[in-house]
Each structure stands twice: as C-alpha cells, then as structure tokens.
Amino acid sequence: MELAEHALNVDPKAKPVQQSMGRFSEPKRKAIGEEVNRLRKAGFIRELKEAEWVANPVMVPKKDTIALRMCIDYTSLNKHCPKDHFPLPRIDQIVDSTAGCDRLSFLDAYSGYNQIKLKEEDQELTAFITTHGVFCYNVMTFGLKNAGATYQRCMQACLGEQIGRNIEVYIDDIKGITCRFGMPHSIVTDNGTNFDSKKFRKFCRDGGIKLKFASVAHPQTNGQVERINGLIGDGLKKCLTGAAGAWVEELPFVLWILRTTPNRSTQYTPFFLVYGAEAVLPADVRFEAPRVTAYTEATSNSALQDVVDLLDEARDIALARTTVYQQALRNYRSRRIRSRSFNVGDMVLRLKQERPSKLESPWEGPFIITKVIPGGAYRLKNPTSGKDVENPWNVAHLRRFYA
Secondary structure: OOOOEEOOOOOOOOOOOEOOOOOOOHHHHHHHHHHHHHHHHHOOEEEEOOOOOEEOEEEEEOOOOOOEEEEEOOHHHHOOOOOOOOOOOOHHHHHHHOOOOOEEEEEEOOOOHHHOEEOHHHHHHHOEEEOOEEEEEOEOOOOOOOHHHHHHHHHHHHOOOOEOOOEEEEOOEEEEEEEOOOOOOEEEEOOOOOOOOHHHHHHHHHHOOEEEEOOEOOOOOHHHHHHHHHHHHHHHHHHOOOOHHHHHHHHHHHHHHHHOOOOOOOOOOHHHHHHOOOOOOHHHHHOOOHHHHOOOHHHHHHHHHHHHHHHHHHHHHHHHHHHHHHHHHHHHHHOOOOOOOOOOOOEEEEEOOOOOOOOOOOEEEEEEEEEEEOOOEEEEEOOOOOOEOOOOEEHHHEEEOOO
C-alpha cells in the first residue's frame, strides 16, 4: 500500500521556464556525472528527450566534508505551485519534549525524500539539464515546494501511535527519545594544553571519542575560533564600564546581538537560519513596529509553517553565498602571497610558539618532513632524537633550512 505520493499541482496557466545549461568547473562536472549515475541506477531519475520546464543543478558542499551535493534550482517551478498547509512541527518544541529523558538516539532517514513517488504526470516538470543529458525525477526530491509537508504527513501516518510517546519526527529526522545527552563521535580542537593533556586523551580514549588536532595556527580552523572570540570580546568591552568582572551577566546580551546581526558572507542572521524568521527586537516592541501591532497568534503560526518549507532553500543559498565569499577571499589572498610547499625528506625550520627574546632566533630546528598532508600541513621528525613530532604543522610556520 502506498502511504504517500507527491503532487506539484502546477498552475496550468503558468508559462514554462527553460534555463540554459550552466557552466561548471571540472570537479563539479565530475561530481554531477557521478550523482546522475547513482540516481539512474537507483531508479530515482530517467532521461528525457524533450522537456517544457528545465532547471539547472547547483553544487553545494556537504556539511563537514569536502564532498559536493547536487541540488536542483526549482525556484521558477515552485512559484507556480500552491502551498500545502499541512502543519510541520516546531523543532524547538520537539527538543523541549526530550527534557528529563534518560537517553536520546537520532535516526536520519537515508534518501528519505526519494522513497516517496512523484505523481506520474508531474515527473517531467522536474527536468534538469547537465552535460550528460536532460533528466527528470521519478520520485520526490529535495527542493520541490511542499516536499517537507508530504514527507511529514507520510511519517506521521507510519508512526502515528508512537509519536509523542517514545518517538518524535521532524521531516526526515526521526528522534527516538531514549537519551538526554550523548557522547560525541569526535572532537576537533587546536593544540591547546587543556586538550592535549594526558587526562583529556585518556577521557576520549575511554569514551571511544576520536580526538583530532588541527595543524598549528591553521587559518581555516583556528582562525574561525579566534574570529568569533574576537567579536564576543569586542562586544563585551563596549558593554562593560569599569566592571570587567561583570562580563558573565553581559554575555547573553552580546550573544543575542551576534545572533540577530546579518552575516557579511551569508547575508542572513544566524537566528533566521535556525528558525526561518527574524527575531522581534526590543526596538520593534518599543516603537510599535507593524509586525508587533499587527501580530495575531493564528497569523504568526501560519507564517511560521510557510517559512519552514523555504528554510532549507535559504540555508542552501547561504551556503552557496559563503562558498562564493570564501573563494573571493582566497583569490584576494592568493594574489598577495607566494605559494610555498615542501616534499618528504626536506629539512625545515619551525617557528617557535613561545615569544623569543629580542636577540634570539624565532626559528628552531632543523626538522625533516616525513609526510605531506593535503591543505598545506606537514608531519615532522626531529633528526637528533629520531622521534616524530606528535602534531602536524602548517606551512605558514615552516621555512626551508639550508645547511
């Protein structure tokens, strides 16, 4: 028995939009080809000879990996699809419902959307163009309007008696309420002594936690932490007037400011990317902004349900903007910095981490390169003692040694 089928219900008066094929770099073309082959083998897509609606794929990095995820830009198609008002749960209420539970386990459904069939007459409307041909989806896919509502309706039909008792469902994330806090799978940290101590290493080893160290002064990791710490510190300095010890009381206000300020790279506020709507600010209440004076609970709840469907799309847009912003920064930096690299067996000097005296050399060594790590990091060996240096070092803190 089929529990769900997704229908687009496109306005018959809508004028089809045919996007021309976009240009992609070689790695992205390769990733698109691999994804198309995977989807064809799984029976999720099929090739078309002709199509009225044609969209382009968008390649977005997957979370916490360098792999690329293929999404389809269905913005034009979605404009002509009516809204499905099936209520979606509020994630904050689901999280609150887990309070007091002994255990909590998470289940993320694998290709959950793709398990629901797309209405046959709507399948060709999902056509997208690649260098390998034009294809359309046979199943529901990410990016289609009302896909979240269709999936939520299906999951509630499947797990109706369990929901609220020992299971909660948020679209394709099934949260079996069985823990309140769990052990992390891994911890990525800098080389601070508080994380590099024997006690902390033993704690991670006993708990089955993978402890991963970033290479020293690695700009893509340590720099992000330093940046947010700097923003918080600047905010606290402005709030404190001669009472430095009161920073704990001021911290929530500073964090609120950062969460409600648009980010330069994403052009969204962190609050919006979590909840799908902007926060009501104290100034809105004080000066009786329209969103405050015209507020009704029914209208607000309806609006929140509307933005949930668009939230995933907004997050993908934010991720794409961040990628473009980071690329621009890399290009700017690359024009001003001469690349430097080493090979296994090269001898190098290492920058001292403790500030030397004025007459003392800031470099120590030499050391021998024993391994090249992609991204500009290296593993070193002390030729005098014959021991390997435990943590990797970034190229920015190494220089070639000439005997």
